[in-house]
Amino acid sequence: MSTIEDLIDRMRGYLEPEEVQQVRRAYYFAEQAHDGQRRRSGEHYVTHPLAVATILANMHMDHHSLMAAMLHDVIEDTPVTKEALAKQFGDTVADLVDGVSKLTQIHFEDKALAQAENFQKMALAMARDIRVILVKLADRLHNMRTLGALRPDKKRRIARETLDIYAPIAGRLGINTIRTELEDLGFAGMHPMRYERLKRAVQSGKGNRKQVIREIQQALQACLETDELPGKVIGREKHLLSLYRKMKERRKSFSDIMDVYGFRIVTDKVDSCYRILGAIHNLYKPIPGRFKDYIAIPKANGYQSLHTSLIGMNGLPIEVQIRTREMESMANNGIAAHWLYKKSSRQKEPSSGMTGASHARARQWVKGLLEMQQRAGDSLEFIENVKLDLFPDEVYVFTPKGAIMEMPSGATPVDFAYAVHTDVGNSCVAARINRRLSPLSTVLESGQSVEIITAPSARPSLAWLSFVTTAKARSAIRHYVKSQHRTESVSLGKRLLNKALDNYGKQYDDIAKPNIQALLTEFQYQNEQDLLEAIGLGNRVAFGIARALINESETSETPLENESSNSKLAISGTEGMVISYARCCHPIPGDPVLGHISSGRGIVIHMDNCRNIAELRNDSDRCIALEWTESVKGDFTVVLRVEAEHQKGFIAELASLITEADANIEKITTEERDAKVVMVNIELGVQNRVHLARVMRRMRSLSNISRLVRARR
The missing domain is CATH 3.10.20.30 (Beta-grasp domain)
Structure with missing residues (x-):
C-alpha cells in the first residue's frame, strides 16, 4: 500500500519543493477531515484519496490536481465547505474539488436521475477546468480496484456506469492506460464468472504462445537492425474486455481471436515510422485493405500510429502498430501525457501545460458537451446524448x-x-x-x-x-423541434384567446397587465408564454381563460351577440405541429372544416360532415369553426378508392396519370375482390379540392375503372 512518503518521492521527480509541500499539507488536511471514517474494506478512508493522488502522480499531473485528489471527498463526506477549502488552498483547488463532488444536498427519486444530475454538474465544471475529469477518472479507477467489498447489486451498478460513461470518456480523451483497466475491472464487476474463465484461458494459453511471440519479435527486431532503423519491438497484450467483445461481435472462438499476434514498434521520429513500415512489409506480406495511417490523420482523441496487418511465418496473422515515443506517451495518457507542471500554469488558464493539439481536441469535445447540455430537456436526456457521443x-x-x-x-x-x-x-x-x-x-x-x-x-x-448518430445532431434537432413547437403553440394560443375575447369586444393586448399577472398566479404559470402555450396545446380552454380575464377586469361585460362571435379561425397550412389533420377524413383546402381542440395536440381538423366529430360538435369550448385562407399552401393527404377491371400494367398506367397531374403518390395498396376486379387504395398529396378534381378526371379517363371515390373511415 502506498504511503504519503512514497507519493512525495514520485512528486520530487517533476515538481518544485514548495509544490510538493502543498500536496503534503492537503494530505494532512484530508487525514484530519476524514478522521474516524473507514472504507467498506475496513481501511482508513484517507487511503483512498492518497491512492487517487498516486494515480495522477504517475501521469505527472500538476500539484493542483494532486491536492484536489487528496481533498476530492472532503466537501461530500465531511462538514468542510467549499469556502473553507478556498481559504486554505485557493480557488483553483476548491473549484476542482467542487466539480468532482456529488450533489449530496438534493434528494433524487431514483439512481438514474441522481447519476445524470451529478454527471451534468461535473460536465459544467469540466468546461471551466478539464482537470476535473482527470481527478474523477483516477477516483473511479481506485474505486473499481476496491470494488470487492461491495454488495453484488451495487458492484454491477457501478461497473455498468463505468463501462457506459467513464471508460469511454477515458478513451475519448486518449488515456488508454486508464481506459483498458476500467474496462477490465468493469467486465469483472458485470460478469465475474465470464471474466474468470477468460482470464484463466488467457493464462493457460500464454505458455503455448510464448515461443511463437519470441520468434516473431526477434525476426522483427533483426529486420530493424539489418536496415539500421532505430526502434524497439514490444509484444502487445490484449485486454480481457476487448477479447470478449471480439468473440461476441465476430462470433469467433477464443482460439480464433488469440491466433492473431500483436506487436508494437516504438521509434524516435515520424520519418522512421514510415521507413520501418516499408521494412516489415518487405519482411512479411501485408494483408490488403488492413493498413491505417493515424499519423497523417489522427483519431479524434489525438491518437497517432501506423497500423498494419501481415501474414507472418507459417501463415500466422500479425498486427503491428508503429509510433514514436511521444505518440506512445500520448496513446497511453492522452491529454495528460504532457501535463508536466510549468511556471505558466500559475496563470489563469489551467491547461497551459498541455500540447496544442491535445488541448484543442479536449476543449472542442467539452465545448460540444456544453452545447448538448444547453439543448437537452433534462439531465437524463443529456447523459443519453453523451453516451451516444462516446x-x-x-x-x-x-x-x-x-x-x-x-x-x-x-x-x-x-x-x-x-x-x-x-x-x-x-x-x-x-x-x-x-x-x-x-x-x-x-x-x-x-x-x-x-x-x-x-x-x-x-x-x-x-x-x-431515425438515422442521425451523433449526439450533437440529435440534441440540436430535438431542441429545434421543441422550441419551434413552443413558438407555434404560443402563436396559436394567442389567436384562440383573441377569438374568445372577441365575444366580449376585446383583444388580448387590451387586457391590463395586472389582471393577466393575477391570472398567471392563480393558474401557477411562470409567464404569459406558458399560459398561451397551454391554450395552443389544448391544455387550457380559451373561452374559460377569456371569461377569467374579463372577470379580473372587474367589469360587468357580457358576451356580445354580433358577427365577431361567429367568426371563423383562418387556417393557412403553415401553423406547424400544433395543427394536425384528422386521418379519418383527410380534410384538404376547399373542404368545409371544423376544429377540435385536443389536449396536448392543439387543433385537430376534421371535415365538417365527419362522423367522428359529430358527438363533439355541441362542445362549444372544444369545437371551433375554421376556414381556409386564400393563400393556403402545401400538399395535403387524401385517400382515393378505385374499383377497376384487372388488367396487366394497370397500376403503372394509373401512377403515370397521377404524376402527370402534379400529384404525389404517398402510398398505394391493392386487394383482389375476385379474379376480374381489383380494389386500389391510393394516398395522394394534393394542393386543394380543385387539384384533386383535376387528378380524378385524369384517372377516370382509364376505361377499366368502374368506380372512383374519395375514401373516409
Missing part, C-alpha cells in the same frame, strides 16, 4: 475545401452538417457526396467529399432522428 470508431471525410472532418462510424450528411455548424444542420435540404446528390440518410465512408446544400426556409425534420 463513439469507438471514426470515419474521415473531406469538406469541399479539402479540410478533414472526423465523424463517428455510421454518420450521415445530417451529422456532418451539424458538425460544421448548428445553423448549417438546421437549414440543410440536400447533400452532395463525391459531387453527386445523395439522400441525407446515406452512411458516410472514409475518404468521401461531402457538401451540404442549405435553404433559408428549411428546418429540421423529426424523421432525421
Whole structure:
C-alpha cells in the first residue's frame, strides 16, 4: 500500500519543493477531515484519496490536481465547505474539488436521475477546468480496484456506469492506460464468472504462445537492425474486455481471436515510422485493405500510429502498430501525457501545460458537451446524448475545401452538417457526396467529399432522428423541434384567446397587465408564454381563460351577440405541429372544416360532415369553426378508392396519370375482390379540392375503372 512518503518521492521527480509541500499539507488536511471514517474494506478512508493522488502522480499531473485528489471527498463526506477549502488552498483547488463532488444536498427519486444530475454538474465544471475529469477518472479507477467489498447489486451498478460513461470518456480523451483497466475491472464487476474463465484461458494459453511471440519479435527486431532503423519491438497484450467483445461481435472462438499476434514498434521520429513500415512489409506480406495511417490523420482523441496487418511465418496473422515515443506517451495518457507542471500554469488558464493539439481536441469535445447540455430537456436526456457521443470508431471525410472532418462510424450528411455548424444542420435540404446528390440518410465512408446544400426556409425534420448518430445532431434537432413547437403553440394560443375575447369586444393586448399577472398566479404559470402555450396545446380552454380575464377586469361585460362571435379561425397550412389533420377524413383546402381542440395536440381538423366529430360538435369550448385562407399552401393527404377491371400494367398506367397531374403518390395498396376486379387504395398529396378534381378526371379517363371515390373511415 502506498504511503504519503512514497507519493512525495514520485512528486520530487517533476515538481518544485514548495509544490510538493502543498500536496503534503492537503494530505494532512484530508487525514484530519476524514478522521474516524473507514472504507467498506475496513481501511482508513484517507487511503483512498492518497491512492487517487498516486494515480495522477504517475501521469505527472500538476500539484493542483494532486491536492484536489487528496481533498476530492472532503466537501461530500465531511462538514468542510467549499469556502473553507478556498481559504486554505485557493480557488483553483476548491473549484476542482467542487466539480468532482456529488450533489449530496438534493434528494433524487431514483439512481438514474441522481447519476445524470451529478454527471451534468461535473460536465459544467469540466468546461471551466478539464482537470476535473482527470481527478474523477483516477477516483473511479481506485474505486473499481476496491470494488470487492461491495454488495453484488451495487458492484454491477457501478461497473455498468463505468463501462457506459467513464471508460469511454477515458478513451475519448486518449488515456488508454486508464481506459483498458476500467474496462477490465468493469467486465469483472458485470460478469465475474465470464471474466474468470477468460482470464484463466488467457493464462493457460500464454505458455503455448510464448515461443511463437519470441520468434516473431526477434525476426522483427533483426529486420530493424539489418536496415539500421532505430526502434524497439514490444509484444502487445490484449485486454480481457476487448477479447470478449471480439468473440461476441465476430462470433469467433477464443482460439480464433488469440491466433492473431500483436506487436508494437516504438521509434524516435515520424520519418522512421514510415521507413520501418516499408521494412516489415518487405519482411512479411501485408494483408490488403488492413493498413491505417493515424499519423497523417489522427483519431479524434489525438491518437497517432501506423497500423498494419501481415501474414507472418507459417501463415500466422500479425498486427503491428508503429509510433514514436511521444505518440506512445500520448496513446497511453492522452491529454495528460504532457501535463508536466510549468511556471505558466500559475496563470489563469489551467491547461497551459498541455500540447496544442491535445488541448484543442479536449476543449472542442467539452465545448460540444456544453452545447448538448444547453439543448437537452433534462439531465437524463443529456447523459443519453453523451453516451451516444462516446463513439469507438471514426470515419474521415473531406469538406469541399479539402479540410478533414472526423465523424463517428455510421454518420450521415445530417451529422456532418451539424458538425460544421448548428445553423448549417438546421437549414440543410440536400447533400452532395463525391459531387453527386445523395439522400441525407446515406452512411458516410472514409475518404468521401461531402457538401451540404442549405435553404433559408428549411428546418429540421423529426424523421432525421431515425438515422442521425451523433449526439450533437440529435440534441440540436430535438431542441429545434421543441422550441419551434413552443413558438407555434404560443402563436396559436394567442389567436384562440383573441377569438374568445372577441365575444366580449376585446383583444388580448387590451387586457391590463395586472389582471393577466393575477391570472398567471392563480393558474401557477411562470409567464404569459406558458399560459398561451397551454391554450395552443389544448391544455387550457380559451373561452374559460377569456371569461377569467374579463372577470379580473372587474367589469360587468357580457358576451356580445354580433358577427365577431361567429367568426371563423383562418387556417393557412403553415401553423406547424400544433395543427394536425384528422386521418379519418383527410380534410384538404376547399373542404368545409371544423376544429377540435385536443389536449396536448392543439387543433385537430376534421371535415365538417365527419362522423367522428359529430358527438363533439355541441362542445362549444372544444369545437371551433375554421376556414381556409386564400393563400393556403402545401400538399395535403387524401385517400382515393378505385374499383377497376384487372388488367396487366394497370397500376403503372394509373401512377403515370397521377404524376402527370402534379400529384404525389404517398402510398398505394391493392386487394383482389375476385379474379376480374381489383380494389386500389391510393394516398395522394394534393394542393386543394380543385387539384384533386383535376387528378380524378385524369384517372377516370382509364376505361377499366368502374368506380372512383374519395375514401373516409
